Amino acid sequence: MKLRLHTFELQLSSPFRIAHGARTVQPTLVVELEGEGFTGYGEATATSYYRKDVNAMVHTLEELRPIIEDSIIDTPEAFWQKMYPLLQDHPFELCALDVAAHDWHARRLKRPLYRHWGLDPATAPLTNYTIGIGPIEEMVAKIKEKPWPVYKVKLGTDHDLDIIKALRAETSAKFRVDANTAWTAEQTIALAPALKELGVEFLEQPLKVTDREGMKAVFEHSVLPIIADESCQLEADVETCQGHFHGINIKLMKCGGLTPARRMIARARELDLQLMVGCMTESTIGISAIAHLAPLLDYVDMDGALLLKSDIATGVTIEAGRAIYAQENGTGASLLPNVAT
Numbered sequence: 210m211k212l213r214l215h216t217f218e219l220q221l222s223s224p225f226r227i228a229h230g231a232r233t234v235q236p237t238l239v240v241e242l243e244g245e246g247f248t249g250y251g252e253a254t255a256t257s258y259y260r261k262d263v264n265a266m267v268h269t270l271e272e273l274r275p276i277i278e279d280s281i282i283d284t285p286e287a288f289w290q291k292m293y294p295l296l297q298d299h300p301f302e303l304c305a306l307d308v309a310a311h312d313w314h315a316r317r318l319k320r321p322l323y324r325h326w327g328l329d330p331a332t333a334p335l336t337n338y339t340i341g342i343g344p345i346e347e348m349v350a351k352i353k354e355k356p357w358p359v360y361k362v363k364l365g366t367d368h369d370l371d372i373i374k375a376l377r378a379e380t381s382a383k384f385r386v387d388a389n390t391a392w393t394a395e396q397t398i399a400l401a402p403a404l405k406e407l408g409v410e411f412l413e414q415p416l417k418v419t420d421r422e423g424m425k426a427v428f429e430h431s432v433l434p435i436i437a438d439e440s441c442q443l444e445a446d447v448e449t450c451q452g453h454f455h456g457i458n459i460k461l462m463k464c465g466g467l468t469p470a471r472r473m474i475a476r477a478r479e480l481d482l483q484l485m486v487g488c489m490t491e492s493t494i495g496i497s498a499i500a501h502l503a504p505l506l507d508y509v510d511m512d513g514a515l516l517l518k519s520d521i522a523t524g525v526t527i528e529a530g531r532a533i534y535a536q537e538n539g540t541g542a543s544l545l546p547n548v549a550t
Contacts, residue, residue: 212277213241214270215544216263219254219492220518223351226342227363227389235490236263239521239544240270240305242313244282249313250522250542251305252495253462259301266302277306285310289468300443300465307466308498312539322501322540333503335530336511337361337385345375352379358530359383359410361510365391370403377407385508387413390439394423401433411483411508413458414438424453436485436508444469447476456483456507467498474505488513497524497542500532521548 219235236255241248255263270277273295282288288310289303296303315322323330338357340348342365352360360380364372365388373384386404388397392415401412411434416423418440427435434455441450442463450457457477459470470486477484485508486499492514499511514520515527524542526533535541 210242210244210278210280210282212270212274213243214267215239215241215548216267217492217521217548219490219521221490221516222518224341224343225339225490225516227365227387230258231341232257235517237492237495238263238266238302238305239492239494240302240309241544242277242282242306242309244313245317247313247316248543249309249311249316249539250494250544251308251310251312251466251498252491253301253305254489254491254495255301256462256489259463261301266299266305269296269299269302270306282310282314285314286468289466293465296465301462304462304464304466307468308461308495308540311467311498312542314539316537316539319538321534321538322498323504323534326501328501328504330500330504330532330534333500333532334506334509335359336503336509336527336532337383337530338512338515339363339510340376342366345372348372349375349379352376356380357382359385361385361387361413361512364388370400373404373407373409381408384409385411385413387438388415390414390417392416394420394426397427397435398430401431405433409433411436411456414440421453428453428455434483436483438487441473444473444476447473447480447482450482451480454482456485458485458487458510460487460489461495461498462489467502470502471505474502483507485509486511490516492517493520493522493524493526494540494542494544496527497522497535497540500525500534501540503532521545 397415437454441457487510
């Protein structure tokens, strides 16, 4: 097995703002595994909010290069189990390796990953398009520029209800609201009825992770479903979300890849939790991996590549919220010619 590491600075089409800050560039690491004439790709973005750095991620994987390149991938799951003890404190790097292994394995079997899992892509839910925080007129302009069936709206200002009212005046699309831990329990419970009237489907992570009591109160009294994001990062977090959230948003990089994500999905279903998988402004490499999980989900947020000024890969594309799966096997994703570093 040959390991290749590629780093990129993904330029965003416009500044992307959430309650934690703003960015115009998204550094990312693409992992390539090649062997037996087949190549698989995985991706991990270097997100400053989670204290991730591309150079540090490269260093981590370079230290493990002999082990990785000596590995025989009988199944991606067995490869994940082998790598987990070495990368349990580095879930982003583990995710990139795991996705690359799944892609490589399915290509070797000469079938798309969704078919290998026995899934039907026609059942995948529509993905939302994210509207970052900004002046109201700027957020309205983005709605006008990008007609879409469902939007995820980032909030966390002192005029959040005014934002949703202004956006509702421009579209009949469904809304999802993500406060990224910026609200209190009292705010959430108070805002929920008006937001529901304005066509909001659910609220994502309104409170800080540490506010367990507040979250329990919101769960019991909110008229809108509450979806965990920052509160559900690892497999063990799924259990703790029961009784505090109505559903969970799984991020592949936070949990360590497709292997643990599928286990989280299965456990969440057992606990009667709604399911979503979200992105972290990945290129089409990462988005293509998410798309293969989509038939298992109630909601999906895989618009990351749509927020880029230019992509570095081909694979799954998104048209009016619907995923168009590539003809290639595996995840269907490949780096564009002449972009590999």
